[in-house]
Amino acid sequence: MHDIKWIRDNAEAFDAALKKRGADAQSESLIALDEKRRAVIQRLQDMQARRNTASKEIGAAMAQKNSELAEKLKAEVAEMKTSLPAAEEEERLISAELTDVLSRLPNIPLDDVPVGKDEHDNVVKHVIGQKPGWNHPAKEHYEIGEALGFMDFDRAAKLSGARFTVLTGPLARLERALGQFMLDLHTREHGYTEVSSPLMVRDEAMYGTGQLPKFSEDLFKTTDGRWLIPTAEVTLTNLVSGEILEQDKLPLRFTALTPSFRSEAGSAGRDTRGMLRQHQFWKCELVSITDAESSIAEHERMTECAEKVLKLLGLHFRTMTLCTGDMGFGARKTYDIEVWLPGQDTYREISSCSVCGDFQARRMNARYRGKDDKATKFVHTLNGSGIAVGRALIAVMENYQNEDGSVSVPDVLLPYMGGLTKIERA
Template sequence: MHDIRAIRLDPAGFDAAMSRRGLGAQSEAILALDASRRANLGLLQEKQAKRNELSREIGRAKREGNVTEALEAQAVTLRIEMDLLQSQADEVDAQIKGVLEALPNILAADVPEGREESANVVLKTWGEPPAFDFAPRQHFELGEALGLMDFASAAKLAGSRFTVLRGPLARLERALGQFMIDLHTTEHGYEEMVVPSLVNDATAYGTSQLPKFAEDLFRTTDGRWLIPTAEVPLTNMAAGEITPVARLPWRMTALTDCFRSEAGSAGRDTRGMLRQHQFRKVEMVSITHPDASADEHERMTRCAETVLERLGLPYRRMLLCSGDTGFGAAKTFDLEVWLPGQGAWREISSCSNMRDFQARRMNARFRAADGKTLGFVHTLNGSGLAVGRALIAVMETCQQADGSIIVPEALGPYMGGIVRIG
């Protein structure tokens, strides 16, 4: 959500920021609505002052024993006029809110220009894609040949874009999630949380899922929403709160199931489990002081990179361009892992600095050390990592010529002595 006062102060700057998002000028229409609202409020204040004066006149007249019918009639008329002005002001308020909540966040100055992912910038690469002396297979080919990845049963149970894992492959998926959550809590300073998988409208609105992305979510018959990521409940822990500055940064992590309708992805990644309606993910969320969010963004991304390095998975860090940066983000780093079976880099983590965009929607503030000054916090979120995609990367990177899969050493403590699957 944007600050209307900032738009008043620098409408040209706001329009330039929206232009980077591929949008036309917005400030003129917003400020016209704002002027109408402020004019209504000015008239409302004038009529309130007149009504207060009438109330005093009526009181004096009654004390003096005079007739007050005419004065009381004027007061009734003023009340009706005030109610109408308040209704008009509320209507314009709703219009302004509707416009502002549909506009994306202002991008950081160092986000590169570009309309699509081809303009994203490679910032670093870690590890070398493995060289095989055989034709590497994709994860679904490996999983089905092992009899441990069952798409037919999943389709019978739930339809397309679901997967059933069996035996040691199911254990490997569980091991990955446990390894990640343990790493972030024991070494990276995140507090482990168990959060609801169902949230209300206000919670989904606070992290910008509503109203813009409603079609990407699953809704229950009682009006709740299945979470697309633990970012939603974790970030909303700060909603409506005034957090003491001494508590910042507030770092949280959770391993949850995530649910996405994948609206608009028809025909994309239909084979295998790259794009699922249900998957597990370890999410990292940080609530920070505004001055610290840029450093926290770097720190969070390094936490996600550490997972890949411990698993021995080659990756690269991408700085997303203006056209590829998500609606609520000011700046995003994507981590892409190399998938030998596809012969391609695929996203496995996305770490974003939202600055105060979500905090304004949630009214999430901090109290400065002076005990008086209030400000909006900055919020950040990142995948640490998507468990299903990590499973795919391990399967394809650690595959052997006979179709078996070597278990990464870091997962040994979670695999009960299993070092090879197959």
């Protein structure tokens, strides 16, 4: 969420930043609403001050036996007891309206983010590795999985409907191996702390990371009012909500391997075959909590941690700097890592790493204080996939497919596969 004081002081810059994101100018209406709120607050303070003064004057009038003045002052105080709650309610409603409007506006991009409308305006940061060179035609993951007999979409549909998958045998183990490998890498080599956190959260947590109120249609909600997490970013980031951290303890780096749940409300007709776009999927999440000075460098570091997964898996990928029109709601800058899928003959996103500045921290009221500082500052938050397990499984299957229909296991996963080096039809 944005700081209304900053908007007042930087109205033109704020509107220019929103324009880069394809949004309309908002500063004039926001400042007008804020001025209305401030006027009500000033009136409240004046009324409260007058009430206190009048209460003291009543005592003085009674001491002087000036009953006429005392009664007049008592009537004034009684009137304010009636009008004060109305003014307080007016201030509450205006403040709620201002907060609601601010909470629906996207974060503003960093200056070096390329300006553009959609994914076609994204910019290649770098390309790693080479596409596999085969003499046989490449199959898509669902063709491979169904032919092996270990990937079943019909039974998944019988259980849950569309956009679910049942994996069995060695493919189920390969999916588990990928997740465990990622966790081990990020905790042992990259300094992240493993977290096991809830999969259901309250409204406040979804609001804190920006999923609510704007994106409720993308989420699943339980009958008792909790939300299934669309990513562990929600729980890991909200671990510090409402807290004041010591600056010398930062950065905090968290990772979790969890299922993620998404309604895919806006993806009708997209990626209907296979398991590229699912309602439920495993993901290894990375979250960092930093001070204001460290977040940009932390963004580069986090992206390198996610890239390391693909490098060790021996997969060809490219890292893209997203343009202003393609970034997520809460991001100031985002790198998407796109892995090469030979079966589709294209790159597909497998990780997205974003720096959010203090945008989420303001929603969560998460702060930090330097050793010699009296005042607190809002933390900066970052999140990224380290990486999406289901899409990593797809990438391994398509890049390690053999002409006979089998799938070789990448060397780095062998310790997790119980001696299995190749997945073949039973």
